Amino acid sequence: MKANKGHVLVADDEKEMRNLLRDFLTTEGYQVTCFPSAVEALKALRPGGPFETEGGEEVDVILSDLKMAHVDGMQFLKAIHEERPEIPLILATGFASVDTAIEAMQNGAYHYVVKPFKLSELGATIERAVEHRRLTRDNQILRQEVKKNWGIADMLGKSQAMRSVFDLVTRVAHSTANVLVTGESGTGKEMVARAIHSMGPRASKPFVAINCTAIPETLLESELFGHAKGSFTGAIGKKKGLIEEANGGTLFLDEIGDMSPPLQAKLLRVLQERKIRPVGDNNSYDVDVRVVAATHKDLKAAIRDSRFREDLFYRLSVIPIQIPPLRERTEDIPLLAEHFLRKYSAANGTNGHGRVEGFTKAATSKLMSLRWEGNVRELENVIERAIVLCPKNIIDASDIPDPESASPDLATKTMTGDFPTLTQLEERYIHMVLQRTAGRKDKAAQILGINRRTLYRKEREYGWVSEDPSQEEQHEGEEHRPSSH
Numbered sequence: 001m002k003a004n005k006g007h008v009l010v011a012d013d014e015k016e017m018r019n020l021l022r023d024f025l026t027t028e029g030y031q032v033t034c035f036p037s038a039v040e041a042l043k044a045l046r047p048g049g050p051f052e053t054e055g056g057e058e059v060d061v062i063l064s065d066l067k068m069a070h071v072d073g074m075q076f077l078k079a080i081h082e083e084r085p086e087i088p089l090i091l092a093t094g095f096a097s098v099d100t101a102i103e104a105m106q107n108g109a110y111h112y113v114v115k116p117f118k119l120s121e122l123g124a125t126i127e128r129a130v131e132h133r134r135l136t137r138d139n140q141i142l143r144q145e146v147k148k149n150w151g152i153a154d155m156l157g158k159s160q161a162m163r164s165v166f167d168l169v170t171r172v173a174h175s176t177a178n179v180l181v182t183g184e185s186g187t188g189k190e191m192v193a194r195a196i197h198s199m200g201p202r203a204s205k206p207f208v209a210i211n212c213t214a215i216p217e218t219l220l221e222s223e224l225f226g227h228a229k230g231s232f233t234g235a236i237g238k239k240k241g242l243i244e245e246a247n248g249g250t251l252f253l254d255e256i257g258d259m260s261p262p263l264q265a266k267l268l269r270v271l272q273e274r275k276i277r278p279v280g281d282n283n284s285y286d287v288d289v290r291v292v293a294a295t296h297k298d299l300k301a302a303i304r305d306s307r308f309r310e311d312l313f314y315r316l317s318v319i320p321i322q323i324p325p326l327r328e329r330t331e332d333i334p335l336l337a338e339h340f341l342r343k344y345s346a347a348n349g350t351n352g353h354g355r356v357e358g359f360t361k362a363a364t365s366k367l368m369s370l371r372w373e374g375n376v377r378e379l380e381n382v383i384e385r386a387i388v389l390c391p392k393n394i395i396d397a398s399d400i401p402d403p404e405s406a407s408p409d410l411a412t413k414t415m416t417g418d419f420p421t422l423t424q425l426e427e428r429y430i431h432m433v434l435q436r437t438a439g440r441k442d443k444a445a446q447i448l449g450i451n452r453r454t455l456y457r458k459e460r461e462y463g464w465v466s467e468d469p470s471q472e473e474q475h476e477g478e479e480h481r482p483s484s485h
Contacts, residue, residue: 008061009061012065037071038079041062078107089110091113093115162332178318180295180321187324190252205247207252210253225243228280244285268312326372337379340380356386358394388443
């Protein structure tokens with residue numbers, strides 16, 4: 001006998017059919033429980049029965065006849081879909097009709113088979129239903145994990161490394177000490193800063209973030225400290241600096257390692273004296289800010305190279321927090337992936353198979369095996385892309401791009417290596433998007449930011465299709481025309 005492949009519940013009022021199904025499915029490796037009526041099957045699945053809840057004996061799939069006394073298969077299907085929607089139900093009947101099939105699928109049937117059926121085909125259908133049930137169960141468990149207290153604020157993680165970070169954030173949130181957050185790009189340094197702010201006594205005050213690499217050095221001083229009217233060309237009025245904007249709250253200085261030495265000296269003075277002097281102003285003003293700085297660079301190496309002030313380093317790193325890269329905490333990947341799935345599945349609506357609901361085991365394994373050079377930010381981007389392009393309602397390993405195909409730098413080099421014209425570049429990009437979406441024009445148009453009519457026109461221009469505009473309009477209308485049933 002084969003290993004137990006799952007538990008099948010059979011409801012059929014014909015004894016010969018029940019015996020046939022029991023013998024076949026048992027031989028195939030399934031545990032089988034048979035009932036002569038839907039009434040008895042429902043009783044077993046309802047409170048008090050052996051299959052009442054997930055905590056009871058598990059049922060992976062239900063196979064029910066359509067024509068039965070008292071409660072027929074359609075009524076049974078409706079009751080199961082209402083009370084135990086997690087169990088897929090396959091409806092079997094010797095009275096096939098399109099209307100019945102449509103009604104069964106609308107009422108939540110997993111599949112619909114017509115008697116007499118080939119046992120091999122029925123076996124394949126049951127195997128797919130059991131796999132669907134297990135995928136659904138795995139993703140439900142993962143969602144329950146996400147709902148647990150595996151994080152603080154908007155950060156998730158159950159690895160020991162992240163629990164240590166959460167513990168440190170919780171302990172320092174209520175202090176006034178400056179914090180230096182270090183870690184690779186994409187690990188979530190700003191989220192740590194926001195968590196420190198939101199969990200502390202300054203939560204109701206401003207949180208002001210500034211990226212020290214995003215603003216030209218000539219403007220950064222004015223942005224930080226403000227300036228007086230007429231202090232330089234273009235200074236037509238007095239401007240309040242971001243340090244003053246954050247007064248009473250938290251100032252987050254991202255990529256502090258890229259700040260120039262002259263500005264480092266002025267920032268050090270602010271931290272020492274708790275005063276600021278705007279550019280071109282002769283007066284100093286009191287400020288009360290908590291500074292959280294972040295960098296992906298090795299500041300101690302920068303100190304040795306005279307690129308960063310040692311005294312500023314020690315002023316900033318009263319409380320150092322190191323965020324580990326994602327590749328060193330792979331147990332956090334399923335939690336984060338599920339979080340991003342829920343976020344972007346809701347934002348992107350549904351595809352032809354409904355809303356994307358979860359991951360296969362192969363997809364989860366692949367996610368956990370990748371190196372994630374871009375850390376959590378890269379994972380988030382990959383999940384969003386997979387949701388947009390996924391042709392089904394479950395993300396499989398094939399929907400997760402390999403590192404090479406996920407690299408935007410490589411894709412750019414491939415398309416631009418021979419210095420194409422803008423027209424050629426556009427053609428190559430549209431072709432790439434159509435390939436990645438398996439030719440699905442609705443998804444391709446969504447990614448490209450154009451409507452499908454424009455996409456059809458582009459395809460004609462490139463000679464990929466030979467349809468004339470009238471045929472295109474006909475197809476466009478057919479795609480949007482409501483179904484007759």
